[in-house]
Amino acid sequence: MVDLVEYLPILLFLGVALALSGTFVFLPMLVGRLTGTHQPTPEKLTEYECGFPAFEDSRSQFDVRFYLVAILFIVFDLEAAFLYPWAVSVFDLGWVAWISMMIFIAELALGLVYAWKKGALEWE
Incomplete structure (x- = not known):
């Protein structure tokens, strides 16, 4: 059974x-x-x-394209978050890591082309 005294530093840290x-x-x-x-x-x-003051009701609905652009931003932001550590250690990881990242980038490129063709990036 674990002695509860071992958790005292964690509790002190949380309290502070x-x-x-x-x-x-x-x-x-x-x-x-x-x-x-x-x-x-x-x-x-x-x-x-x-x-400037608000001129519409605060509960008005946003256009769906706003959410699509936001989702695309998050996707490509995550791509950068995955791409940087991979780029730092690509020579140590070998060909499997390189091929896996190329597949990942190709999937993202296909998604971008699809969103572009559907007009998700068009703003009127």
């Missing part, structure tokens, strides 16, 4: 992390209220985006 994060979150708010810098006005409480 929670205390520091709570301090960094709540201390500035407390100081702002105590020093008088917290003075909400109707202008300060209005929602805005990109420097």
